[in-house]
Amino acid sequence: MANSPSGESVISRVVRLMSAFDRDLPTMTLSGLARRAGLPLTTAHRLVDDLVLHGLIERLPDGNLRSGMRMWELAARGSRALNLRELALPFMDDVQAAVHQHTTLAVLDHGTVLYVERLSSPASSLDAAHIAQRMPIHAASSGLVLLAFSPARFQDEVLTRPLAAVTPETITDPGLIRKHLADIRQRGYVALPGIGVTEWTGIAVPVFGPDNGIAAALNAIVPRQEAAVPLIVPALLTAAHGISRALKAAAATRR
Amino acid sequence: MANSPSGESVISRVVRLMSAFDRDLPTMTLSGLARRAGLPLTTAHRLVDDLVLHGLIERLPDGNLRSGMRMWELAARGSRALNLRELALPFMDDVQAAVHQHTTLAVLDHGTVLYVERLSSPASSLDAAHIAQRMPIHAASSGLVLLAFSPARFQDEVLTRPLAAVTPETITDPGLIRKHLADIRQRGYVALPGIGVTEWTGIAVPVFGPDNGIAAALNAIVPRQEAAVPLIVPALLTAAHGISRALKAAAATRR
Incomplete structure (x- = not known):
């Protein structure tokens, strides 16, 4: 046709x-x-x-x-991206008020990380992670968090593909990535410098959906020398918990 | 084909x-x-x-x-809507922090008002003006502001079409609408109760683009009995001015 x-x-x-x-x-x-x-x-x-x-x-x-x-x-009208970001925005705003850098929300789509929302500060000079941009899963803190809580079959699929280095620090060894994934599942967050953009550290936490499966990753991107990482993690975890709660409440309303 | x-x-x-x-x-x-x-x-x-x-x-x-x-x-990638809302969001956030209701950003497209962004408060019970929703130009405060600063030829075109009432208070008399448009151009804002949604008052101000033409309308929607309208107008005007400035700066960078 x-x-x-x-x-x-x-x-x-x-x-x-x-x-x-x-x-x-x-x-x-x-x-x-x-x-x-x-x-x-x-x-x-x-x-x-x-x-x-x-x-x-x-x-x-x-x-x-x-x-x-x-x-x-x-x-936009029927979009999952828009519904997700609409629920997440107030919580992202709370993080942004504390972090003063980029705060992003990302999902997995077609085997890559897709950024569905980003709040920024004029203070941040990083030109990356724009809304509707994509990144390879293994070269983004959000990607690693999304992968860590994905089904084992999907992890195998991703880790048997060729993994290209985006920066000299991108982790491309499948075995080492698996160690990081286990670590993320145990600690509940990831903070790795330079894997996607040199000189910047991505910090990401999981957002779970109404079915308790992984729904999104909430992330902050801070300069590499930023000392406040230990303080940003709890801010992200709190906001992610709020987003999960909002997703569950919205799902319950639809029923 | x-x-x-x-x-x-x-x-x-x-x-x-x-x-x-x-x-x-x-x-x-x-x-x-x-x-x-x-x-x-x-x-x-x-x-x-x-x-x-x-x-x-x-x-x-x-x-x-x-x-x-x-x-x-x-x-989203090449979208005017997304670029506009990305620049506008921090300023809308400032309004939202003061107003605690719906704050929206709208443009004219294909002869109707199209909402490209909305920030909300859990305090607001109004189920209207969702992102990517449309309203007739004459039945929304944003529409009247966008029309007031549009070319005369476009105003004539809109006002010679049949104008349906969305609520009992929607203004459908072209002559009366023209009086409101003149008033908006003189005062720089509009605040009309009940024209789009009964019991709610829309307050809207113009956002001008780099060419000094009308680019968008910034709006807040408050309960009809809200006494704070005189305080909301300056908040909207200040934010609209900030958005115009950001649009100009972005256009200058692209050149």
């Missing part, structure tokens, strides 16, 4: 077009968009016209294109 | 499917989804399989479907 001569579906080509927009390049020309999406100009042109008609792409007065508000609305 | 016998494009049918998910019904069966989207089951089945393949829809262990994280990610 509806496939191009190459056999690629319309949906697949639309995903390629929408993926071309990102934080660093939110607007572009039609030919720039076609190039980034790897589509012939005529194909891109036809699809973009239809996407503009439905508001999924917006055409600016200067002719440039950007992701449309309607696209965001469609995705 | 890629059209059904009815001439409807794949993109149009995908929009119908994704629109079926919302806050009140985030998960559903395939047949429920087909019914809500108004599509034949076989068509829905084929499209859903492709959407699941790309992560835009997720299939839960019980077989139910929901909007996928990848859909949210695609929409």
Whole structure:
């Protein structure tokens, strides 16, 4: 159905077009968009016209294109990400008030860490862990926490894949990662410097869902030389507990 | 291209499917989804399989479907809504700390008001103005502020459409709305009880963009009998000014 001569579906080509927009390049020309999406100009042109008609792409007065508000609305209305962050936000705010750096909320999706919320301080200079960005599971404190409380089968799957180093300090030895996972399950948190971004330490704790399974990771990112790590852990644990409680209350209401 | 016998494009049918998910019904069966989207089951089945393949829809262990994280990610990465709310959030937080009710940020999109952010307090019982929800322009304080600072041609367009009453107090007389718009331009804010939700007063102020055009409306929603309205207006104006400043700074960085 509806496939191009190459056999690629319309949906697949639309995903390629929408993926071309990102934080660093939110607007572009039609030919720039076609190039980034790897589509012939005529194909891109036809699809973009239809996407503009439905508001999924917006055409600016200067002719440039950007992701449309309607696209965001469609995705946001029924979204697990939005429900989770809405419940978590007041608790993240409490952490943020104490930590004055980045506070993030992340989930596992398609085998990587996906950041669904981030609160920041003008005091933090770290340009990482943006909302809707992804990180490899083993190269983020949030990823290690999410993995530590995931089913053993999923852990095996992740740890038998090739594990690339993001920084010189990223742990890529599966055996050593397993030791860290056991440690996280015992202590209830992780704090590792430099595994995702050199000079920064990620501290992460688990957020459990109504079924007591892992639902998200709550994280703070502080400069490597930060002495306050032992004080940040209890703040994160308290907030994570509050988020779990809110998730349970929301689930009970829906029943 | 890629059209059904009815001439409807794949993109149009995908929009119908994704629109079926919302806050009140985030998960559903395939047949429920087909019914809500108004599509034949076989068509829905084929499209859903492709959407699941790309992560835009997720299939839960019980077989139910929901909007996928990848859909949210695609929409969020290049999104104007997300950039705006990221810059606005710290200032909204300041208002929220003072007001203890709903604080919202809204934009105009496709001729209606679209809420892109909301901070709430457990103290507020109002179930309205959710993120990604829409309201008619004339039935929301945010809508009136956005309209007041819009080009005259757009005002004419909105005010010649039929204006439905959402509550008994919604203003539906175009002449009277024009008087309110003039008043808003002069005073710099609006505070009207009951026009969108009975028993609640919406207070809204404009947020201007880097081009000095209207970019968003900042709003607080308080119980009708709230005596503190005169104190909330300056809080909103101060925060709106801060957001405008942040938008200008961000635009200057991009250049």
